[in-house]
Amino acid sequence: MDQKHRDILRSNRIHLVMNLKPSELYxxxxxxxxxxQDMIDEIKSSGTRRDQARQLLCDLETRGRRAFPCFIQCLRDTGQQDLAGLLLGGEPASPPPIRPLVQPPVRPLAPLTPAVRPVLQPLPVSSPFDDSHAKDIAPLCPRQRPSTTPSPSPEGEYTRPRRTRKDNQSYKMDASPCGHCLIINNVKFEPNTDLKNxxxxxxxxxxxxxxxxSLNFIVTVKxxxxxxxxxxxxxxxxxxxxxxxDCCVxxxxxxxxxxxxxxxxxxxxxxxGPAVPVQFITNYLNGQHCPTLQGKPKLFFIQACGGDQTDTGFEVSPDEVTPGVGGAGDEMDAMPMSSSSDSLSTSDELDARATLPTPSDILVSYSTSPGFVSWRDPLSGSWYVEILDRILGEHAVTDDLVTMLMMVNNEVSQNSAKGLYKQMPGNFNFLRKFLYFQTQSQRQTSA
Incomplete structure (x- = not known):
């Protein structure tokens, strides 16, 4: 779709979402x-009429140059000429004028009488070295803060304890097994896709x-x-x-x-060749479409490029970064972008909900920032997965998931591909509580 048509849709998005009848257009x-038909089915599954309208407008931008004129014609054919006119240069119908509020008459204030100030008696002054009144005065003791210095164990080594879990602040993660984990591993791509293996x-x-x-999940690999x-x-x-x-991955x-x-x-x-939007992937497991996962954490880990931009980073002082492991043979998991995204998310309006928001309890961890490439070593695997696996192995006993992902972000950001290119992972976090994985040592202790 041409950028001018994309801009027209975005500038009129609120009016379109409020008034569009998507079911008549399908x-x-x-x-x-x-x-x-599959794409329309995905749009229908997105929820209410407004949700479907919003999703239709987002997907329309990705459907090529014919999408905008065809959309206009569909609006006309289904009796939505006002929206077609709006997109072709008309103005939306103006809202009814707002009547000014009638202000009640203001009563004159009574004259102010001068306030009577109390007479302040000076306190007796004593020398800091005079302790004659010390017995009558309670000592002022500053609040003692807990020491951040770890105490050594009897053997002389310190092991950081697992953070205390409070039931109202952490997800329940003690089911055995903990939940399902689906891994989709796409390695060999069809020749006509122009995508490398x-x-x-x-x-x-x-x-x-x-x-x-090892974290007690039922793992299925496709x-x-x-x-x-x-x-x-x-x-x-x-x-x-x-x-x-208790969880799904x-x-x-x-x-x-x-x-x-x-x-x-x-x-x-x-x-x-065709791509499934991450937004659709998360929809399958949200609280609306998977009732038995309502209120439970749904975790998505995406090792793939977010676009075709490369990041050369910026210069920092030598003590802020340690040498990375990237090499000259690293490859990227990128395809040219099908459309641009002006921001990380777009909010059209506020919809009141009587229950938990649909994306609640979802975390999506990306190997790279939106719009940028993700690097992979043909011999040792991707930067992101290599470091994620190691961090989970070393810190799952003591740290929650979000803390561990911050560690992953830090380590991946210090790598360099071909001595030049950088990578910055990130996550979209809609979790409501801390999440601590089960580990083998904890299961053995509780057994």
């Missing part, structure tokens, strides 16, 4: 070749499979999935009964790209 958009991804997959099994197969396996996962479990290792969005950026490619 058949015509399919007939015009703008959307496939992802050498080293099997190394990432093996590490994460072993790691999440390899080289096409677009429809990715959606199929996510739908299957959402239909499972998670009542006896989805890990996707693939090529990625940037797409328009209103909540979670990025998309991951099937081996046949």
């Amino acid at each position: 058949d015509r958009l399919i007939e015009g070749g703008i959307f496939s 992802r050498k080293g991804s099997d190394i990432d997959c093996d590490k994460l499979e072993k790691r999440f099994k 390899t080289n999935l096409k677009y429809k197969q990715i959606r199929h396996h996510l739908a299957e996962l959402s239909k499972k009964d998670h009542s006896l479990f 989805v890990i996707i290792l693939s090529h990625g790209t940037e797409v328009s969005h209103n909540r979670f950026p990025g998309a991951v490619h099937g081996v046949d």
Whole structure:
């Protein structure tokens, strides 16, 4: 879609979301070749009429140059000429004038009488060396703060204790097994996609499979999935009964790209080329579409590019950074972006909810920033997965997930690809509580 048409849609987004009737457009958009039936089904599953309108407008920007004129024609054909006129240069109907509030008459204030100030008696002054009144005065003791210096153990070594878990501040994570973990590992891409095979991804997959099994998850690995197969396996996962479990994890290792969005950026490619937006991936497990996971943490780890931009970083003092492990042979998991995203998220309006917000209890951890490439070593795997696996192994006993992801961000940011390019992971965190994984040592202690 041309940038001018994209700007028109964005500048009128609020009015469109409030007034658009998306259900009347679906058949015509399919007939015009703008959307496939699968894509329309995804839009329908996004929720209320406003949610569907919002999702339709976001996806429309990714559907090429014919999308805007076809959308205009569909509006006309379905009796929504006012919206078509708005997008072609008209103005939305002006809201009714707001009547000014009638102010009650102001009563004159009574004259002020001078306030009678109390007579202040001076306190007796004594020398700091005069202790004659010390017995009558309570000593002022400053509050003692807990020492941050660790006390040595009897053996002379300090082991940092696991943070005290409070039931109202931490997720319940003691079910055995803890939950399902689905890993989608796309390595070999079809020749007509112009996507290179992802050498080293099997190394990432093996590490994460072993790691999440050690954290007491039921791990399922799916390899080289096409677009429809990715959606199929996510739908299957959402239909499972998670009542006896405390958590659910989805890990996707693939090529990625940037797409328009209103909540979670990025998309991951099937081996046949088309990309599934991360926003759709999270929708399968949200509180609306997977009732047995309501109130439970849903974790998504995405090893894929967020776009095709490379980051050369900026200069810092030598004591702020340690040498990284990146090498000259590192590859990127990128595809040219299908559309640009002006911000990390776009909010059209505030919708009051009587229950928990739909994206609550979701965390999406990205290997790189939106719009930028993600680096992978063909021999040792991706930077992000290598460091994530090690941090989980070293710190899951003592630290919560968000703290560990901050450690991952720090270490990955210090790597350099080909001596020049940088990478900055990040996460979109909608968790409401601390999350502590189960570890083998804790299970053995409690057994």
